Structure formats: C-alpha cells, structure tokens
Amino acid sequence: QTVVTQEPSLTVSPGGTVTLTCASSTGAVTSDYYPNWLQQKPGQAPTSLIYSTSDKHSWTPARFSGSLLGGKAALTLSGVQPEDEAEYYCLLLYGGAWVFGGGTKLTVL
Amino acid sequence: QVQVVQSGSELKMPGASVKVSCKASGYTFTNYHINWVRQAPGQGLEWMGWINTNTGHPTYAQGFTGRFVFSLDTSVSTAYLQISSLKAEDTAIYYCVRDLRGYVWGYWGQGSLVTVSS
Numbered sequence: 581q582t583v584v585t586q587e588p589s590l591t592v593s594p595g596g597t598v599t600l601t602c603a604s605s606t607g608a609v610t611s612d613y614y615p616n617w618l619q620q621k622p623g624q625a626p627t628s629l630i631y632s633t634s635d636k637h638s639w640t641p642a643r644f645s646g647s648l649l650g651g652k653a654a655l656t657l658s659g660v661q662p663e664d665e666a667e668y669y670c671l672l673l674y675g676g677a678w679v680f681g682g683g684t685k686l687t688v689l
Numbered sequence: 690q691v692q693v694v695q696s697g698s699e700l701k702m703p704g705a706s707v708k709v710s711c712k713a714s715g716y717t718f719t720n721y722h723i724n725w726v727r728q729a730p731g732q733g734l735e736w737m738g739w740i741n742t743n744t745g746h747p748t749y750a751q752g753f754t755g756r757f758v759f760s761l762d763t764s765v766s767t768a769y770l771q772i773s774s775l776k777a778e779d780t781a782i783y784y785c786v787r788d789l790r791g792y793v794w795g796y797w798g799q800g801s802l803v804t805v806s807s
Contacts (some may be wrong), residue, residue, distance in 0.1 A: 614792035614793075616792075616793070618734075619795070620734075624783070625784060625797045625798065625799050625800045626734065626797055627794055627797060628786075628793075628794045628796075628797070630795040631789070631794060632792065632793065635793075637789075637795070654752070662773045669733065669734055671736075671794065673792055676748070677736070677750060677751070678724070678735045678736040678750075679731060679736065680735065680736060681727075681733075682733050683733045684733070
C-alpha cells in the first residue's frame with residue numbers, strides 16, 4: 581500500500597513564506613509522479629493549484645509555486661494572505677493510479 | 690467557460706443504490722477525461738478512478754471495484770457514478786473532476802453529498 585505523507589498542520593504569519601512537502605513511501609518523488617497540488621477551503625470543493633510539479637493553472641495566484649525539494653514534492657506560498665488558510669493536498673501518480681496525500685492544514689495567524 | 694455541475698444531495702437507506710451525475714459544459718465532452726474522488730466526513734480525499742470519455746472505458750482504484758460503476762451519456766455531456774448495495778461507510782461527498790490533459794487535474798464539480806442512513 582503506497583502512502584503519500586504530508587505535514588498534518590503548519591502555521592504561518594500573514595506576509596510570511598511557508599513550504600509544504602509531499603513524500604512517497606516508495607522513495608524519492610520525481611517529476612515522473614506528476615505532482616499536483618490542490619487547495620480546499622472549509623465547506624468548499626477543492627481547486628487545483630499546481631500540476632506537473634511546478635506548472636500553474638491560469639487561475640493560480642502567483643504567490644504559489646511548486647518544486648521538488650530533498651526527494652519530495654513541495655508547495656511554497658510566498659507573501660501568505662489570510663485567504664490562504666485552507667487544507668492543501670498533494671496528488672502523485674503511481675503507474676496509472678493516483679494517490680492523495682493526507683493533507684496539510686495551513687493556519688494563517 | 691468550462692463548468693462541471695453535479696447532482697444534489699441524496700439520502701439513501703442501507704442496501705439501496707444511488708446514481709450521481711456530473712454534467713459538463715463549455716467544451717467538447719469527449720476530449721477530456723473524468724476522475725471521481727470521495728471525501729468521507731472530516732476526512733481527506735480518495736481517488737476512486739477515472740473514465741475515458743472518448744471510449745467509455747472505466748478504471749477503478751483499489752477498494753472501488755464491484756459496487757462502484759462509472760458510466761457516460763455523451764449525448765448530454767454527463768458522467769455518472771453509481772454505487773450499489775450502499776453501506777453507512779459510503780456516506781461521503783463525491784466529486785467529479787475534469788482533467789486539462791494527461792496527468793493534469795483541472796476542473797472540480799461542486800460535490801454531491803450521499804448520506805446512507807436508516
């Protein structure tokens with residue numbers, strides 16, 4: 581059973597920078613896993629933010645960026661806004677099957 | 690513009706069946722595939738599988754075989770998720786998600802709450 585691990589929770593101050601990570605139980609995450617990142621605010625459907633490790637959708641704010649960092653997929657928020665408080669999920673592809681991470685609850689305080 | 694609109698909430702008895710719809714508009718339906726995702730109350734997201742909207746071929750994730758069926762009606766640009774022999778643990782929000790192209794998750798439906806309770 582493949583497990584994708586994210587930090588359960590993180591806290592950041594408004595205007596600050598925070599990096600969320602996404603690790604695979606099978607080893608280092610590479611671009612071959614096509615990492616996607618999603619944001620879900622309470623009571624809302626998720627929205628897609630990042631795909632293929634670092635590509636942004638047309639609706640993704642510029643302060644969000646994706647990368648590979650130390651064998652993990654990473655999502656960095658720079659200049660965090662109060663409205664960025666949400667649950668963030670990563671999604672990795674394993675030979676045709678997608679696996680979600682457990683999610684990171686980001687608090688802006 | 691692209692829209693993905695799902696059917697409303699359902700309350701079902703254990704053992705019954707439910708069919709959730711996912712209607713797409715603003716693009717050619719058969720050009721982009723549909724994924725299905727489950728979110729149990731207070732829990733994370735689970736990938737259920739996807740359906741090739743060009744061929745109608747479904748692929749089911751582990752744990753979603755047998756009682757779960759993905760289907761299409763391309764004449765009305767709609768994908769369906771049918772769940773049979775409902776159990777209390779099927780209580781969840783079910784999302785359909787249109788991809789942008791291969792391996793790119795794009796447009797999410799608003800979700801359909803299915804509650805299974807006697």
